[in-house]
Amino acid sequence: xxxxxxxxxxxxxLDDAKTxxxxxENQQLLIGKHLAELDMPDARIIEFVDNGYSGTxxxxxxxxxxxxxxxxxxxxxxxxxxxxxxxxxxxxxxxFIERVFPLYRVRFIAxxxxxxxxxxxxxxxxxxxxxxxxxxxxxxxxxxxxxxxAQHEKMRRGEYVxxxxxxxxxxxxxxxxxxxxxxxxxxxxxxxxALEGNSYPQIAKRLYNDNRPTPGNYKGQQKNSSCIWExxxxxxxxxxxxxxxxxxxxxxxxxxxxxxxxxxxxxxxWHKIPDHHPAxxxxxxxxxxxxxxxxxxxxxxxxxxxTNQRYSRADNPLKGKVAxxxxxxxxxxxxxxxxxxxxxxxxxxxxxxxHRLSIPAQELTDxxxxxxxKRAQVILNIDNLNDIDVMELKIVQQAEIEKQIEAYQNEKCxxxxxxxxxxxxxxxxxxxxxxxxxxxxxxxxxxTRLIAENEKLSATKAENDNLLIAAxxxxxxxxxxxxxxxMLISKVSVFPGDRIEIIWKVTGFGEV
Numbered sequence: 001x002x003x004x005x006x007x008x009x010x011x012x013x014l015d016d017a018k019t020x021x022x023x024x025e026n027q028q029l030l031i032g033k034h035l036a037e038l039d040m041p042d043a044r045i046i047e048f049v050d051n052g053y054s055g056t057x058x059x060x061x062x063x064x065x066x067x068x069x070x071x072x073x074x075x076x077x078x079x080x081x082x083x084x085x086x087x088x089x090x091x092x093x094x095x096f097i098e099r100v101f102p103l104y105r106v107r108f109i110a111x112x113x114x115x116x117x118x119x120x121x122x123x124x125x126x127x128x129x130x131x132x133x134x135x136x137x138x139x140x141x142x143x144x145x146x147x148x149x150a151q152h153e154k155m156r157r158g159e160y161v162x163x164x165x166x167x168x169x170x171x172x173x174x175x176x177x178x179x180x181x182x183x184x185x186x187x188x189x190x191x192x193x194a195l196e197g198n199s200y201p202q203i204a205k206r207l208y209n210d211n212r213p214t215p216g217n218y219k220g221q222q223k224n225s226s227c228i229w230e231x232x233x234x235x236x237x238x239x240x241x242x243x244x245x246x247x248x249x250x251x252x253x254x255x256x257x258x259x260x261x262x263x264x265x266x267x268x269x270w271h272k273i274p275d276h277h278p279a280x281x282x283x284x285x286x287x288x289x290x291x292x293x294x295x296x297x298x299x300x301x302x303x304x305x306x307t308n309q310r311y312s313r314a315d316n317p318l319k320g321k322v323a324x325x326x327x328x329x330x331x332x333x334x335x336x337x338x339x340x341x342x343x344x345x346x347x348x349x350x351x352x353x354x355h356r357l358s359i360p361a362q363e364l365t366d367x368x369x370x371x372x373x374k375r376a377q378v379i380l381n382i383d384n385l386n387d388i389d390v391m392e393l394k395i396v397q398q399a400e401i402e403k404q405i406e407a408y409q410n411e412k413c414x415x416x417x418x419x420x421x422x423x424x425x426x427x428x429x430x431x432x433x434x435x436x437x438x439x440x441x442x443x444x445x446x447x448t449r450l451i452a453e454n455e456k457l458s459a460t461k462a463e464n465d466n467l468l469i470a471a472x473x474x475x476x477x478x479x480x481x482x483x484x485x486x487m488l489i490s491k492v493s494v495f496p497g498d499r500i501e502i503i504w505k506v507t508g509f510g511e512v
Contacts, residue, residue: 004043006035006077007066011050011085024049027081034111035079043077055088063087067096070104073452077107083115105448156271166242167215168280177277184280186212187237191281194238194289200231205348207234228349238293244286247276316361317482318368318492325495326354333361341494359494368502369480372488375509376474379467394457398450405443412436470506 010027048062069075080086087093101108108117165171168187170180193203207229214229242248249271252262322331322341329345339361346352412433419429470488490503
């Protein structure tokens with residue numbers, strides 16, 4: 001007999017953490033107690049926890065791992081505290097419970113809601129369950145709107161609403177921004193160096209040599225990394241008005257309720273309050289730095305149109321796809337005649353493995369074009385990627401088994417009719433029913449295996465179809481285009497010694 005696996009799913013959002021009844025421990029105890037009452041001692045129990053995630057969507061790591069096991073047929077039962085723990089979106093949650101789980105013969109239990117799919121043969125709870133879905137969704141949306149309204153009201157009053165304070169400041173006991181001297185000293189140094197005419201790379205190198213912790217290092221978020229400053233961080237600090245005492249909030253807003261994605265707000269929508277907190281940088285110094293950094297300021301090199309300007313529009317189909325294999329950062333494309341992909345992250349760290357790591361852009365492009373062309377030809381020369389005969393045979397077998405299942409179910413109904421009409425005795429009915437039950441269990445198990453095998457074959461066929469489409473598209477191109485790169489390549493990692501690794505988008509393209 002195959003192993004019976006029960007998955008406990010537990011979710012705790014940031015708002016739920018304020019309620020003891022919703023704690024991870026209480027959810028574990030409640031689900032564990034219910035499973036113990038079901039008396040399944042031979043079952044293997046696994047647990048999935050999403051801590052700090054909203055239930056309004058399924059962009060959660062643990063729930064995605066759980067659903068992947070369901071698709072692989074490795075989970076037989078899912079137990080949650082209630083419907084809202086699994087999801088607050090009525091449509092998505094209902095889709096999984098009503099369509100996906102029955103397809104994979106997965107039992108679903110919502111303990112507090114008294115719901116167990118084993119009690120709803122051919123049904124999923126009807127209107128009562130549907131209303132519970134809607135209540136959970138509307139509750140979440142209403143709560144999110146109230147929280148958003150409260151946050152904007154706090155912003156209008158100048159209260160600090162973010163979890164982490166701006167680098168250079170800290171929050172006192174009343175949540176007011178006060179200067180954090182060690183970090184503020186680094187901010188002052190950055191402005192001083194900028195006023196002296198140092199470029200962003202020069203400032204980054206000075207900070208690295210002085211072993212000045214980055215904002216991430218300082219807050220303890222990057223304890224094991226070296227103090228390498230990204231140029232974008234320096235640029236952001238030099239342009240942030242909050243360092244002259246201006247309160248700024250509401251720069252971004254969530255794309256939709258429950259989503260972790262945010263979008264930028266126009267400056268007219270920001271909440272800005274001058275003289276809100278102590279200034280680290282005096283306004284005349286801040287203005288002087290802005291004037292130096294202004295794109296309209298006069299260049300130090302009055303030599304007409306420079307190389308950067310002449311090649312600023314130079315593009316490459318791999319731009320944004322090439323990453324440093326050592327530090328993982330995206331490599332920038334230089335604006336020169338012989339453009340190169342360069343790792344700028346460790347530009348200031350002369351002791352880093354990828355310091356000044358680069359690769360000629362045209363060389364990398366030609367190399368990948370050659371690799372793609374050769375792989376495409378190999379794929380197109382394979383006679384048959386899909387084993388159609390096997391697929392068709394299994395479909396026929398599944399249809400035959402389903403036909404036998406239907407026949408046994410009809411036989412079971414006929415047997416009951418014979419009992420009611422007193423054509424057979426109760427003992428004969430029980431014996432016949434038991435015999436039919438054994439056959440139905442055998443057939444259902446065989447059918448479940450065939451369904452899983454057919455789905456796997458279908459998925460493989462879909463992958464192979466995509467592989468053929470990609471190969472045909474690649475074979476028809478003489479150069480590497482952006483469209484071809486977007487279709488085939490997720491990332492190209494460059495390592496010292498001109499070694500590269502390609503992560504392909506199309507399954508199997510890099511394996512032939």
